[in-house]
Amino acid sequence: MDNANLSDIEIVKGKPQSYVAAPPAEVLVEAKKKVLFVASEAAPFIATGGLAEVIGSLSKALAKSDVFDVRVILPLYQDIRKEHRKDLRYIGNLYVPLSWRNQYCGIFEYKAEGVTYYFVDNEYYFKRPGCYGYYDDGERFAFFSRAVMEILGFIGFYPDILHCHDWQAALAAIYLKTVYCLRPEFQHIRAVFTIHNIEYQGKYSLDILEDLFGLSYRNKNLVEYDNCINLMKGAIECSEAVTTVSPSYAEEIKQPYFSYGLDPIIRRNEFKLTGILNGIDPEFYDPAADPSLFANYDARHIENKAVCKAELQKMFGLPQKPDTPIVAMVSRLVAGKGLDLVKDIIEQALREDMQFVVLGTGESTYENYFSDLARRYQGKVVAVISFNSDLARKIYSGADLFLMPSRSEPCGLAQMIASRYGAVALVRETGGLKDSITPYGAGGNGFTFRDYNANDLLYVICEALAVYRDKAEWAKLTKKAMETDFTWSTSSKYYEGLYLGLLK
Ligand code: GLC
Secondary structure (H helix, E strand, C coil): CCCCCHHEEECCCCCCEEEEECCCHHHHHHHEEEEECCCCCCCCEEECCCCHHHHHHHHHHHHHCCEEEEEEEEEECCCCHHHEEEEEEEEEEEEEECCCCCEEEEEEEEEEEEEEEEEEEEHHHHHCCCCCCCCCCCHHHHHHHHHHHCCCCHHCCCCCCEEEHHHHHHHHHHHHHHHHCCCHHHHCCEEEHHHHHHHCCEEEEECCCCCCCCCCHHHHHEEEECCCEEEEHHHHHHHHHEECCCHHHHHHCCCHHCCCCCHHHHHHHHHEEEEECCCCCCCCCCCCCCCCCCCCCCCCCCCCCHHHHHHHHHHCCCCCCCCCCEEEECCEHHHCCHHHHHHHHHHHHHCCCCCCECCCCCCHHHHHHHHCCCCCCCEEEEEECCCCCCHHHHHHHHCCCCECCCEEEEEEEHHHHHHHHCCEEEEECCHHHHHHCEHHHCCCEEEEECCCCCCHHHHHHHHHHHHCCCHHHHHHHHHHHHHCCCCCCCCCHHHHHHHHHHHC
């Protein structure tokens, strides 16, 4: 009973030498399998992308079953939202060894909706704006991962499953199998590693293996790839199971086109790889209750979506035409999102009766391109170069068609959110886009095209606009998109099965 605490112990009167543990709650917790998520971000505390949303919503979904005690550990960044920071409870501190360093580590705790969160505090590493992009990110996340391992004893929670997400948490799995594996409390722990995006692998010079990561040269082979330290590769080697965020992406990353060099490692570890499609939190993204919207609606009472559209047009200074479709993109403005295709054909598409709205930030070529397009097509095109989740929600609710023509997309959440808000998704058939959106022509919930080709994109946009003109047909399609189950209800079962399989 490693969580024992004096208030849980009941002294049995008259028998001073013996005691019994207070039963129900604690016993139940003990019976649950313990899962610890290690991640560099988690909604609602800190989010730069889909990773945070998945950590937030998957942990909640798993905690709902009575099988798992789910906890999440992340760095205490300066940017953790104020409204959450005030509720964090300080539970202690310790010093974390990292090679020759010995660094302070404060631990804060927060509990919500069945999930316990821990925050790793060290101002030198994390009291900076944002989460990533510093010259010493390798050291920052090595400290974080090493702190995770040290904290387990302190909080009395040795998980059955240590589930590490993306390269920033990779070292936790690596430390488990190199530094900590001989300690009895760690020997039962099984490691799961999830690849949210294979593009970011955590690559460093081999020179810092000992000095910075505190790994012995005996373990060099585990993390070495292409003459570098590759933390993602190390975590794949050190984990009993590897998952990625959609079944199609699990296949794709076995090929060089998608793998950013890691396909030989993926193929070699194919036996431990599964693709599990992400879900979204249906309460967080609920057009029937979303306070950001101009009006609320759902699939059965969709009339207010027209109000959202009219208000969006008004806000953007677009003509308030109910029958002109709004085609939208909410995206990071980077090449991988298929923007070169959009650039190639958008002016041809704009000859049709449509309005085009883009929201996002990213590479300056695309930011400039879309701003210029909006200047040239005033009253038809709007480009908002910023990121603002309130505005994103207003766009999902006002739009009719949502474009996501990515070159590669591990999972993608925007196509699911858009569909739930009744903006029919038009996607390229890759990764999670292919697994969540099926083509209209085959009775599906959206529009798709296969090859990464601008003419195919244009063709399918025109097909969608033609269906839009058929009111009854479009209403049916919108309803179908909105009613597609994008929740975790099925996918979290796959994780449960995976964990239980590893614990047999
Ligand atoms: C990454 C991927 C995205 C995925 C998200 C959550 O951001 O690029 O496709 O949806 O992780 O897994």
